Amino acid sequence: MSDYDVIVIGAGCGGVTAGALLAGQGRSVLVLEQSDLLGGCCSTFEKDGYHFDVGATLLEFPLPVDAVFQRLGTTFADEVDLIDVDPVYNVVFDDGSRMLFPQSPDGTGEVISQLSAKDGRNWPRFAAMFEDFLDKALSGFFMKPAGTMGDMVRMMVETPGLLKFGPLFVKSYKDVIEKYFKNNKVQQSMAYQSFYSGLPPGLAPALLSFLAYSEHQGLFYPRGGMISVPAAIARCGEKEGMKVELKKRVDRVLVSGGRARGVRLSDGTEITSDVVVSDINARALYLDLVGEEHLHPLARAGIKSYTLSVSAPVIYAGVDYEPPLGAHHTLVTVPMEDLDDYWFNQYQKGLLPEKLFGLICCGTVSDPALAPEGHHVLNIILGGPYRLSGSDWDTERKALGERVIEQLSKNVIPGLSEHVKTIEVATPLDFERRLLMPEGAFLALEMNLLSLTAFRPSARSRSVKGLYLAGASTHPGGGVPTTISTGMIAADLIDRYEG
Numbered sequence: 001m002s003d004y005d006v007i008v009i010g011a012g013c014g015g016v017t018a019g020a021l022l023a024g025q026g027r028s029v030l031v032l033e034q035s036d037l038l039g040g041c042c043s044t045f046e047k048d049g050y051h052f053d054v055g056a057t058l059l060e061f062p063l064p065v066d067a068v069f070q071r072l073g074t075t076f077a078d079e080v081d082l083i084d085v086d087p088v089y090n091v092v093f094d095d096g097s098r099m100l101f102p103q104s105p106d107g108t109g110e111v112i113s114q115l116s117a118k119d120g121r122n123w124p125r126f127a128a129m130f131e132d133f134l135d136k137a138l139s140g141f142f143m144k145p146a147g148t149m150g151d152m153v154r155m156m157v158e159t160p161g162l163l164k165f166g167p168l169f170v171k172s173y174k175d176v177i178e179k180y181f182k183n184n185k186v187q188q189s190m191a192y193q194s195f196y197s198g199l200p201p202g203l204a205p206a207l208l209s210f211l212a213y214s215e216h217q218g219l220f221y222p223r224g225g226m227i228s229v230p231a232a233i234a235r236c237g238e239k240e241g242m243k244v245e246l247k248k249r250v251d252r253v254l255v256s257g258g259r260a261r262g263v264r265l266s267d268g269t270e271i272t273s274d275v276v277v278s279d280i281n282a283r284a285l286y287l288d289l290v291g292e293e294h295l296h297p298l299a300r301a302g303i304k305s306y307t308l309s310v311s312a313p314v315i316y317a318g319v320d321y322e323p324p325l326g327a328h329h330t331l332v333t334v335p336m337e338d339l340d341d342y343w344f345n346q347y348q349k350g351l352l353p354e355k356l357f358g359l360i361c362c363g364t365v366s367d368p369a370l371a372p373e374g375h376h377v378l379n380i381i382l383g384g385p386y387r388l389s390g391s392d393w394d395t396e397r398k399a400l401g402e403r404v405i406e407q408l409s410k411n412v413i414p415g416l417s418e419h420v421k422t423i424e425v426a427t428p429l430d431f432e433r434r435l436l437m438p439e440g441a442f443l444a445l446e447m448n449l450l451s452l453t454a455f456r457p458s459a460r461s462r463s464v465k466g467l468y469l470a471g472a473s474t475h476p477g478g479g480v481p482t483t484i485s486t487g488m489i490a491a492d493l494i495d496r497y498e499g
């Protein structure tokens with residue numbers, strides 16, 4: 001007799017979702033989280049009276065999230081106060097000019113028309129294509145297992161409308177943007193979003209170019225910070241009997257006879273269970289926690305073949321004035337080709353970008369209570385390699401923070417450097433240390449074409465019976481709503497295969 005029906009490793013979005021739904025199925029569930037906070041990358045911490053989001057700063061396509069709450073007998077809107085985010089961006093172009101992009105697709109078309117009448121005319125076609133895609137994909141692709149070719153065929157049979165989007169599997173994000181938009185600034189305003197999938201526009205699969213549209217379908221910020229989402233799911237799970245224990249690090253998945261039997265904690269305690277769900281990076285799961293000796297040689301080679309995703313250094317700054325940004329998100333952009341150029345000529349050589357680009361989030365634009373009255377919080381999200389050429393992140397951390405604040409003060413956020421009251425820089429190494437994310441890979445495994453759908457590690461392990469995967473390592477991959485989907489998929493598979 002096991003201690004629990006299910007043990008979940010990691011209380012990120014995928015982990016708490018799987019745990020809550022499995023508790024709702026009447027199973028005894030224990031979620032073990034090594035840090036002192038719920039939510040992993042979708043969490044919020046307090047420093048000197050300012051509340052900063054750890055990673056994720058916005059939520060789009062809430063349909064899978066609402067589906068989870070409905071299965072838990074409630075609704076997303078009843079559990080979390082969702083603030084509508086409009087405009088979606090203030091875009092700062094490389095020549096210093098700015099443009100606000102509203103949430104409404106029609107309003108966005110008007111903004112694009114100011115830059116190029118022809119591109120403005122093409123926007124409705126682009127928007128209609130991805131509206132149609134998301135309409136089918138949200139329930140038919142993002143919420144269904146894709147671990148085997150059989151799953152993929154089933155998905156297409158159930159949602160045949162997805163088939164016409166086949167060409168999006170063979171082109172790049174950049175191909176799609178260039179097909180619809182010719183103006184440099186219009187392209188710039190949509191190119192950076194390819195990094196939401198962890199890749200530059202030339203490498204990101206065309207399928208992911210919906211990211212340049214999806215925020216216009218609805219964009220939300222949960223009051224109280226991003227942690228409010230996993231905290232609400234955990235709260236519902238706890239009502240069903242799910243237990244969450246923080247500061248409990250799992251060092252080993254117990255495997256015997258080819259089946260997961262529980263876990264061993266870093267203090268040596270062993271806890272048994274019939275099923276284990278992992279919400280952690282799949283490479284770390286299989287190579288460190290399960291152990292190579294339990295993997296078939298092909299599975300061993302397979303898991304080693306995955307490239308870890310890009311990491312994202314973040315500067316958290318609390319300021320005592322209103323930064324002149326005018327939107328929850330500000331995109332500091334460069335021309336689309338420069339993003340590919342950065343990837344190949346700087347990122348892959350261990351260098352930081354020469355031209356500053358990235359995403360600035362001012363969460364207090366949506367929820368002023370994140371900071372003391374009259375103060376604001378800024379998350380400055382950059383790109384950067386894990387291994388730095390000729391240096392290391394512990395050496396570079398302070399200088400990076402100072403350099404970026406100084407550069408932004410000149411071009412993007414006048415007055416910033418005089419108003420910073422508190423600052424913290426989280427490097428890829430810090431993400432690795434705090435959340436045990438190998439190399440700080442914020443989407444776990446690269447989201448290239450050969451690591452998506454059936455090519456991503458399967459939600460139902462083929463190497464170890466009774467082991468299931470949730471989180472960014474498995475289909476449909478990284479992102480808050482998508483990892484919440486992974487938790488739902490894992491719970492469905494366990495319901496189907498584990499009695």
Ligand SMILES: Cc1cc2nc3c(=O)[nH]c(=O)nc-3n(C[C@H](O)[C@H](O)[C@H](O)COP(=O)(O)OP(=O)(O)OC[C@H]3O[C@@H](n4cnc5c(N)ncnc54)[C@H](O)[C@@H]3O)c2cc1C
Pocket residue numbers: 009010011012013014015032033034035037038039040041042054055056057058059060248249250251279280312314381434435436437442443470471472473477478479480481483
């Ligand atoms: C800077 C940044 C910005 C982002 N912006 C957005 C955004 O705006 N919108 C969006 O949708 N997504 C965004 N994302 C992506 C999104 O936050 C993640 O893809 C998602 O939250 C990951 O969820 P997960 O279930 O994979 O778990 P994770 O968040 O990876 O959590 C895994 C948990 O497991 C714990 N853990 C690890 N190892 C162990 C162990 N051995 N024992 C016990 N516990 C363990 C960790 O401490 C962690 O809490 C962003 C991410 C980052 C880093």
